[in-house]
Amino acid sequence: MKAAPRPCSIADTLALVGEKYSLLVLREVSLGVRRFDRIARNTGAPRDILTTRLKRLVEAGVLEKVQYSERPPRFEYRATAAGEELQPVLVTLMAWGDRHLNADDRPVVLEHRCGEVLSPRIVCAHCGDEADRDSLTAHVRAPGWTTAGPTTPREA
Amino acid sequence: MKAAPRPCSIADTLALVGEKYSLLVLREVSLGVRRFDRIARNTGAPRDILTTRLKRLVEAGVLEKVQYSERPPRFEYRATAAGEELQPVLVTLMAWGDRHLNADDRPVVLEHRCGEVLSPRIVCAHCGDEADRDSLTAHVRAPGWTTAGPTTPREA
DNA sequence: CGAATGGGTTTGAAAAGCCAACCCATTGGG
DNA sequence: CCCAATGGGTTGGCTTTTCAAACCCATTCG
Numbered sequence: 308m309k310a311a312p313r314p315c316s317i318a319d320t321l322a323l324v325g326e327k328y329s330l331l332v333l334r335e336v337s338l339g340v341r342r343f344d345r346i347a348r349n350t351g352a353p354r355d356i357l358t359t360r361l362k363r364l365v366e367a368g369v370l371e372k373v374q375y376s377e378r379p380p381r382f383e384y385r386a387t388a389a390g391e392e393l394q395p396v397l398v399t400l401m402a403w404g405d406r407h408l409n410a411d412d413r414p415v416v417l418e419h420r421c422g423e424v425l426s427p428r429i430v431c432a433h434c435g436d437e438a439d440r441d442s443l444t445a446h447v448r449a450p451g452w453t454t455a456g457p458t459t460p461r462e463a
Numbered sequence: 464m465k466a467a468p469r470p471c472s473i474a475d476t477l478a479l480v481g482e483k484y485s486l487l488v489l490r491e492v493s494l495g496v497r498r499f500d501r502i503a504r505n506t507g508a509p510r511d512i513l514t515t516r517l518k519r520l521v522e523a524g525v526l527e528k529v530q531y532s533e534r535p536p537r538f539e540y541r542a543t544a545a546g547e548e549l550q551p552v553l554v555t556l557m558a559w560g561d562r563h564l565n566a567d568d569r570p571v572v573l574e575h576r577c578g579e580v581l582s583p584r585i586v587c588a589h590c591g592d593e594a595d596r597d598s599l600t601a602h603v604r605a606p607g608w609t610t611a612g613p614t615t616p617r618e619a
Numbered sequence: 620c621g622a623a624t625g626g627g628t629t630t631g632a633a634a635a636g637c638c639a640a641c642c643c644a645t646t647g648g649g
Numbered sequence: 650c651c652c653a654a655t656g657g658g659t660t661g662g663c664t665t666t667t668c669a670a671a672c673c674c675a676t677t678c679g
Contacts, residue, residue, distance in 0.1 A: 310504055311507070312487075312504070312505060312506055312507030313491075313505045313506070313570075314570040315487075315490065315557070315560075315570050315571055316556070316557045316558075316559075316560025316561045316564060316565050316569065316570060316571070317486065317487065317490050317553055317556045317557045317560060318487055318490075318506075318560075319560045319564045319565060320556045320557070320559050320560035320563075320564065321483075321486060321487070321556065323564075325481070325483065325486070326483075327477075327481070327482075327636085330473065330477060330481070331468075331471075331473065331474055331477070334471065334473050334474075335469075337596075338601055338610040338611060339610050339611030340610070340611050341611075342656075342657085343656070343657050343658070344655080344656060344657070344658095347657095348466055348468070349468060349469045349608075350468055350469070350474075351467070351468030353636075353637050353638065354638095354657085354658070354659090355636090355637080355638090355658085355659075355660085356635090356636065356637075357658095358657090358658065358659080359635095368563075376656095378644085378645080379643085379644045379645050379646090379655095379656075379657090380644090380657090381655095381656060381657075382656095382657075389563050391596055392559060392562070392563070393559055394595070394596055395555040395558070395559075395583070395585050396552065396555045396556055396559065397473055398555075398585060398594070399551040399552045399554075399555050399585075400472070400473045400476045400477065400552055401471070401472045401473045401476070402472075402551070403472075403476050403548060403549055403551075403552065404471075404472025404473060404474075404475045404476035405472045406548070407476075407524075407545050407548070408472060408475045408476065408479075409472050409475065412604075413472065413604060414469075414470040414471050414472060414603070414604055414605045414608075415471060415472070415601055415602065415603050415604065415605075416601070416602045416604060417594075417599045417600070417601055417602075418599065418600045418601075418602060419587040419589070419590065419592070419594055419598055419599060420587075420592065420598040420599075421587055421589060421590035421592060423587065423589040423590065425587055425588075425594055425599060426587070426588035426589065427551070427585045427586075427587070427588070427594055428585070428586050428587070428588040429551050429554060429555075429583045429584070429585060429586075430583070430584050430585075430586050431575040431576075431577055431579065431581055431582070431583070431584070432581075432582035432583070432584040433575070433577060433579040433582065434575065434577035434579065436575070436576065436577060438554070438573075438575055438581055438583055439550070440493075440547055440550055442575055442576040443573045443574065443575060443576075443581060444573070444574045445494055445571055445572070445573055445574075446571065446572045446573075446574060447570070447571050448568075448569065448570055448571065448572060449570045449571075452505075452570075454494040454495050454496070455494060455495030455496050455497075483666095483667085498625075498626085499625070499626050499627070500624080500625060500626070500627095503626095509667070509668050509669070509670095510626085510627070510628085510669095511627085511628070511629085511667085511668080511669095512666085512667065512668075513627095514626090514627065514628080532625095534675085534676075535624095535625075535626090535674085535675050535676050535677090536626090536675090537625060537626075538625095538626075620679100621678105621679090622677105622678085622679085623676100623677085623678075623679100624675100624676085624677080624678095625674105625675090625676090625677105626673105626674095626675100627672105627673085627674090628671105628672080628673075628674105629670105629671080629672070629673095630669105630670090630671080630672095631668105631669100631670105632667105632668090632669100633666100633667080633668080633669105634665100634666080634667070634668090635664100635665080635666070635667080636663105636664080636665070636666080637662105637663085637664075637665090638661105638662095638663090638664105639660105639661095639662100640659105640660085640661085641658105641659080641660075641661095642657105642658085642659075642660095643656105643657095643658095643659105644655100644656090644657100645654100645655085645656090646653105646654085646655080647652105647653090647654080647655100648651100648652090648653085648654100649650100649651090649652090
């Protein structure tokens with residue numbers, strides 16, 4: 308046995324979209340930038356890397372490649388429903404950076420329908436109350452994996 | 464000029480915590496797993512890589528290294544306030560994976576104080592209404608950068 | 620005494636990243 | 650007609666990272 312790491316949806320998600328540039332590609336697509344050339348420049352990704360990232364994101368089902376011209380054949384990339392559902396990840400990443408890295412000069416601002424600049428807050432969809440550290444308890448379902456404690460988690 | 468990529472808090476945040484394993488380290492720390500050995504096994508990170516990641520996360524101010532024993536000197540890693548504020552990122556990543564990758568068997572479940580399993584929802588802190596794609600408008604403050612459109616964004 | 624724990628560092632090979640150059644088809648301008 | 654630009658890539662060759670496994674050191678446990 309090679310001592311598998313903790314089974315976890317965070318790890319699984321990052322295995323799909325956690326490589327360098329992948330989330331920046333998603334950002335561009337969700338800003339309406341859908342073409343190879345422009346995505347390459349806006350993200351800073353080398354073109355060959357971008358090719359492999361796009362391929363992976365399409366395979367993963369978060370983007371789809373759509374032909375918008377025959378003769379010459381040209382394609383653009385669009386977020387699927389699953390891809391759009393990654394927006395909360397982008398929003399929370401941006402909020403953290405705005406607060407801790409660019410507090411005095413936010414490069415991009417999200418305006419909410421209510422007219423205010425968005426301060427995202429995470430709430431429980433059931434009760435509507437805030438879901439922060441203190442209001443959450445993690446339950447690890449996988450056998451042999453606890454949250455902490457001195458017990459040996461897997462191997463012999 | 465080498466055509467700088469779009470200035471963006473998402474990119475800036477990922478530059479700090481976007482490398483492989485970094486967010487998994489944060490996950491472990493926020494689950495209460497604070498020691499080198501156990502973090503290494505639970506994340507699957509090679510030990511040398513873990514060393515460099517931890518160093519970077521400490522420099523970035525999201526973790527702090529705390530000595531819990533002299534003779535022999537032993538250390539543990541704790542989340543700073545800034546580090547704890549990354550939890551929304553972990554929560555949204557996990558929610559996406561739970562929904563799209565592990566729908567029938569979530570490895571970890573977060574229970575909210577209200578007693579229900581957490582379905583995180585992002586709302587506007589001002590008005591309290593949901594903040595999804597359709598209720599948000601991006602305003603790019605940096606000059607020369609639009610959200611889309613055919614205009615050339617930076618270079619000559 | 621010998622093994623285990625804890626926190627790393629070292630080594631050498633494999634993989635990934637990166638840049639610049641190239642390719643092909645079509646459109647647009649002089 | 651010819652030349653450059655646009656769009657969407659691929660290729661070559663070098664540099665950087667990653668990785669697994671081994672090693673190191675101090676202390677404690679049996």
